[in-house]
Amino acid sequence: MSREQQKQDAAAKAVEYIPDNSIVGLGSGSTMYWVMQKLGELVRQGMHVQGIPSSPATEQWAKEFHVPLVYFSSDMTKADVAIDGADEVDPDFHMTKGGGGSLLREKIIADAADKLIIAVDQSKIVQQLGSFPLPVEITPFGWQKTARDIQSLGCDPVLRRDRGDPFETDNGNYVIDCDFQLIERPDELHHQLIQLIGVVETGLFADMADIIIAGTDSGAETFENKR
Numbered sequence: 001m002s003r004e005q006q007k008q009d010a011a012a013k014a015v016e017y018i019p020d021n022s023i024v025g026l027g028s029g030s031t032m033y034w035v036m037q038k039l040g041e042l043v044r045q046g047m048h049v050q051g052i053p054s055s056p057a058t059e060q061w062a063k064e065f066h067v068p069l070v071y072f073s074s075d076m077t078k079a080d081v082a083i084d085g086a087d088e089v090d091p092d093f094h095m096t097k098g099g100g101g102s103l104l105r106e107k108i109i110a111d112a113a114d115k116l117i118i119a120v121d122q123s124k125i126v127q128q129l130g131s132f133p134l135p136v137e138i139t140p141f142g143w144q145k146t147a148r149d150i151q152s153l154g155c156d157p158v159l160r161r162d163r164g165d166p167f168e169t170d171n172g173n174y175v176i177d178c179d180f181q182l183i184e185r186p187d188e189l190h191h192q193l194i195q196l197i198g199v200v201e202t203g204l205f206a207d208m209a210d211i212i213i214a215g216t217d218s219g220a221e222t223f224e225n226k227r
């Protein structure tokens with residue numbers, strides 16, 4: 001089965017966790033395309049949801065599939081559930097995210113949600129995080145110094161670029177992709193990184209997922225975090 005089909009199967013299963021009349025955090029990335037398409041179908045069939053988009057791309061898909069949107073405000077700071085993809089997921093429900101650069105908004109939305117559902121294809125399931133370089137969002141000001149500080153934690157930091165220029169996140173920040181090889185303690189590494197001046201957020205989502213749904217050749221498999 002193709003990776004795209006696995007993503008689609010995982011997405012179809014993930015939307016089953018969205019209750020009617022709920023506020024849904026909407027992550028970013030190619031798996032979210034299938035989530036948005038499926039959610040659009042449910043809305044057409046009469047389901048009532050309001051989605052909080054984590055990126056302009058997801059916002060655009062919501063418009064395309066007629067999924068109503070809502071935005072954070074003083075009166076709206078919680079979501080019932082959030083659905084998202086991931087770049088790597090380990091058996092302890094730790095994840096690396098931010099391959100598309102949307103990690104900060106995704107993490108804010110995940111934190112606002114009562115439940116975080118992650119839909120991935122099988123290639124994202126790993127024994128230990130680290131093969132996928134860890135994205136770290138940093139301020140443009142002094143990025144070279146921040147990159148040097150990150151390097152001292154034991155990685156080879158690379159400034160993400162987009163056609164030669166530094167890649168800018170939706171928040172106007174830069175991303176450093178950090179090759180740490182294998183990440184032994186994701187929570188510890190996150191705390192070391194986030195303490196560095198200039199680091200805005202890391203793509204380590206340590207023990208944040210409640211449900212992982214992995215598309216496999218024999219259908220979607222669900223893993224529940226029993227913490």
Ligand SMILES: O=C[C@H](O)[C@H](O)[C@H](O)COP(=O)(O)O
Pocket residue numbers: 027028029030031032084085086087097098099100101102103106
């Ligand atoms: O910044 C991007 C997000 O964290 C995505 O959720 C992640 O990169 C997975 O994306 P995809 O579903 O395209 O593999």
